[in-house]
Amino acid sequence: MRTPILHVDMDAFFVSVELLRRPELIGKPVVVGGSGNRGVVAAASYEARSYGIYSAMPSQRARRLCRDLKFISGDYEFYVQVSEKIMNILKRFTPLVEPLSLDEAFLDVGGVQRVHGDPKSIAQKIRDAIYEEEGLRCSVGASVNKFLAKLSSENAKPKVGRRGPIYGEGIFLLNESEIEMFLDPLPVNAIWGVGPKTHKKLRNLGIETVGELGRVSEGSLVHSLGKSAGEQLWRLARGIDERDVIVEQEAKSIGHEETFSKDLTSREDTERELVRLVDSVAWRLRKSEKKCRTVSLKVRYSDFTTFSRSYTFPEPTSLSSVVVEEAKKLLDKVDLEPGIRLLGISVTNFDNNLVEQLKFSENSNSRWKSTEDAVDLIRDRFGAASIGPASILGSKGMRVKRKGEQQWGPESNSTIK
Numbered sequence: 106m107r108t109p110i111l112h113v114d115m116d117a118f119f120v121s122v123e124l125l126r127r128p129e130l131i132g133k134p135v136v137v138g139g140s141g142n143r144g145v146v147a148a149a150s151y152e153a154r155s156y157g158i159y160s161a162m163p164s165q166r167a168r169r170l171c172r173d174l175k176f177i178s179g180d181y182e183f184y185v186q187v188s189e190k191i192m193n194i195l196k197r198f199t200p201l202v203e204p205l206s207l208d209e210a211f212l213d214v215g216g217v218q219r220v221h222g223d224p225k226s227i228a229q230k231i232r233d234a235i236y237e238e239e240g241l242r243c244s245v246g247a248s249v250n251k252f253l254a255k256l257s258s259e260n261a262k263p264k265v266g267r268r269g270p271i272y273g274e275g276i277f278l279l280n281e282s283e284i285e286m287f288l289d290p291l292p293v294n295a296i297w298g299v300g301p302k303t304h305k306k307l308r309n310l311g312i313e314t315v316g317e318l319g320r321v322s323e324g325s326l327v328h329s330l331g332k333s334a335g336e337q338l339w340r341l342a343r344g345i346d347e348r349d350v351i352v353e354q355e356a357k358s359i360g361h362e363e364t365f366s367k368d369l370t371s372r373e374d375t376e377r378e379l380v381r382l383v384d385s386v387a388w389r390l391r392k393s394e395k396k397c398r399t400v401s402l403k404v405r406y407s408d409f410t411t412f413s414r415s416y417t418f419p420e421p422t423s424l425s426s427v428v429v430e431e432a433k434k435l436l437d438k439v440d441l442e443p444g445i446r447l448l449g450i451s452v453t454n455f456d457n458n459l460v461e462q463l464k465f466s467e468n469s470n471s472r473w474k475s476t477e478d479a480v481d482l483i484r485d486r487f488g489a490a491s492i493g494p495a496s497i498l499g500s501k502g503m504r505v506k507r508k509g510e511q512q513w514g515p516e517s518n519s520t521i522k
Contacts, residue, residue, distance in 0.1 A: 107249045107281065108213060108215035108249070109213075109214050109215055109218075109224040109247055109248070109249065110211055110212065110213055110214075110247070110248060110249065110250055110251055110253075110254040110350065111211070111212040111214055111224065111227065111228060111231075111245055111246070111247050111254060112209065112210075112211055112212075112245070112246045112247075112251070112254035112255045112257065112258040113195060113209060113210050113211075113212065113231060113243055113244075113245050113258070114208065114209040114243060114244050114245075114246075114255075114258045114259075114262070115191070115208035115209065115235075115241060115242070115243045116241075116242045116243060116244060116262065116263060116270075117148055117149065117150055117151065118148060118184070118207065118208035118241070119137040119147055119148035119179060119184055119208075120135055120136065120137050120148045120149065120150045120153075120177075121241050121242065122183070122184055122187050122241065123135070123137055123177050123180075124150070125240050125241075127177070130175055130177075132152060132268075132269060133150070133152055133173070133175055134149075134150060134152045134153035134155075134156060134158070134171050134173060134174050134175065135149075135150040135152070135153060135174075135175045135176075135177060136148065136149045136150070136153050136158060136164075136167060136174060136175070136176055136177070137176075137177045137178075137179050138164060138176065138179065139164055139179075139364075140164055140176035140178070141164065141366055142164075142165060142366070143364050143365075143366065143446070144163075144164035145161055145162065145163055145164060146158060146159065146160055146161065146162045146163075146164060146167050147160060147179055148160055149162075149167075150269075151263060151265055151266070151269050151270035152268070152269050153167075153171060153174060154265045155265055155266065155267055155268070155269070156170045156171040156174075157170050158170055158171060158174070164176070184207055185207060187239065187241075188204075188207035188208065190238070190239060191208075191235060191239060191241070191243075192204055192210065194231070194234050194235055194238060194239075195210055195212060195231065197234070198212065198214065198217060198221055198227055198230065198231060199212050199213060199214050199216070199217045200352065201213035201214075201216075201350045201352060202350070202352065203350045203351050203352060203354070209258075211251050211254065211255075211350045212350065213349075213350040214227050224247040224278060225247065225276060225278050228245035228247055228276045228278075229276060231243070231245060232245060232275055232276070242263075242272075242275065243275070244258050244261035244262045244263070244275050244276075244277075245258060245261055245275065245276050245277075246258030246259070246260065246261055246276075246277050246278075246279070247276070247277070247278045247279065248278070248279040248280075248284075249279075249281055249284075249344075250344070250345075250346035250347070250348070251346055251348050251350070252297065252341055252344070252346035253279055253284065253344055253346065254279075255297075256279075256287075256288075256291075256295065257277040257278070257279045258277065259295075260277040261273070261274070261275055261276050261277040263275075284344040285344070288315045288316065288319070288342070288343075288344055289314065289315060289316030289319070290314060290315075290316065291314060291315045292313065292314060292315075293307050293312055293313060293314055293315055293317070293318050295315065296315060296318075296338060296341050296342065297341065298334060298337055298338065298341075299338070303330065303334065303338075306329060306330060310329060315342050318338060318339075318342040319342040319343055321339075323335065323336060323339040326338055326339050327339075355455075356393070357453060357455070358451050358452065358453045359386055359389050359390050359393065359395075359397075359451065359452050360386060360401075360449060360450060360451025360452065361382045361385050361386055361449065361450060361451075362382070362403060362447055362448065362449025362450070362451075363378065363382065363447065363448060363449070364405075364446060364447045365378075365445070365446065365447070365448075368406075368407050368444030368445055368446055369441070369444065369445040369448070370441055370442070370444050370445070371441070372441060375436065375441060375445060375448065376433060376436065378448055379402075379429070379432055379433065379436055379448065379450065380429055380494050381494075382448065382449070382450040383425055383428050383429040383432050383450050384425055384429075384494055386428070386450050386451065386452055387423060387424065387425035387428050387429075387452075387477075388425070388481065388484070390423045390452055391423045391477070391481060392481075394457065395423065395455045395456065395457055396421035396422055396423045396455065396456045396457075397418075397421060397422065397423065397428075397452035397453060397454060397455055397456070398417055398418055398421045398453070398454035398455075398456060399415055399416065399417045399418070399452065399453045399454045400415065400416055400418075400428050400431055400432055400435075400450065400451075400452050401413050401414070401415040401449075401450070401451045401452075401453065402414045402415070402432055402435040402436060402439075402448075402449070402450060403447070403448070403449030403450070403451070404439055404445055404447070404448060404449075405445070405446045405447035405448075406443040406444060406445065406446060407443060407444040407445075407446045408443065409446070410443075411447075413449075414435040414438065414439070415435075416431045416432075416434070416435060417454070418431070421454075421455075421456035424473050424474060424477055425473075425477055425494075426473040426477070427473070428450075428452065432450060480492055
């Protein structure tokens with residue numbers, strides 16, 4: 106095998122983590138996600154999957170499929186902590202680890218086989234270490250590139266049985282000599298980049314499998330799908346993927362968004378939620394020791410019409426006061442009458458130079474910087490909810506927006522916390 110790449114994918118990660126804390130729910134249909142009318146399923150146990158429930162499914166539909174379904178409110182911060190432990194285990198086998206999300210990563214193991222053995226042996230050692238240390242199961246695919254390794258890990262996944270998961274070896278090794286035989290019968294939407302629109306175009310061309318796609322000329326695909334997509338699909342249909350495992354990838358944006366249980370229609374309520382989002386985003390921006398040049402506002406109406414508006418600052422900033430001032434101006438141009446279902450704020454175009462230009466006189470920004478520095482110190486010592494803008498103070502304390510909170514929609518009263 107050429108330089109072997111592993112793809113490690115945790116099995117039903119969010120649910121599996123929660124079941125370690127709630128062993129009484131093992132063997133029952135369980136999902137993590139937003140249980141409210143506008144919630145979605147983030148992860149489903151294999152018992153829940155036997156009812157046809159899957160991630161990204163609307164929660165209302167999931168409830169209709171299974172009366173006894175148990176919803177668990179997601180704990181994103183805890184999942185991050187568990188993910189960090191798993192990534193540290195992976196780094197014991199090779200320094201070349203590229204996390205894709207909290208629950209999956211690519212590993213280049215080409216230079217460590219003398220120490221840890223062949224790819225299959227490394228995969229087994231990884232599975233054993235994660236299970237012994239964290240009590241969690243994972244599936245591992247191994248092949249000659251990232252694309253094929255990810256497809257291989259799908260083959261290694263547990264199967265959905267009537268009463269729960271059917272576990273296999275948990276490892277799938279795809280050798281070079283087997284690539285064509287493996288790819289040809291797969292449905293064409295198994296390839297990265299083939300979403301609903303591209304799939305429809307390919308069906309119109311009479312292409313349903315990867316093998317059929319591989320027999321179409323590159324020129325025909327470019328003509329039908331465009332240069333970038335056509336060339337990419339032509340290569341992937343032949344198992345060609347020359348991307349390297351990239352160890353460090355710096356975040357290109359920081360943001361928060363929230364779906365509300367009831368549409369926002371008043372300017373006062375909308376601005377209050379806007380301030381709450383900006384406060385959290387700017388705090389994370391400062392913690393990452395960055396400044397931003399652009400702020401973007403995202404709005405989704407009750408009919409799912411979605412749009413965004415952006416503003417670029419004349420100078421990079423990390424001040425909540427500056428970001429919220431421009432975010433409110435962006436909001437002023439938004440019609441609230443249709444009702445806002447989702448509101449989001451993100452900052453981009455980062456600048457790592459935190460040195461302030463020396464000024465001869467103090468201005469409002471420098472005074473705000475002193476204030477926000479003091480707020481950050483208080484939060485570092487007493488917690489994020491210890492202090493914040495007065496407008497986000499509610500009857501239960503400071504309503505600070507936390508990373509991952511309501512990531513899967515609002516909750517209902519029946520959710521397990």
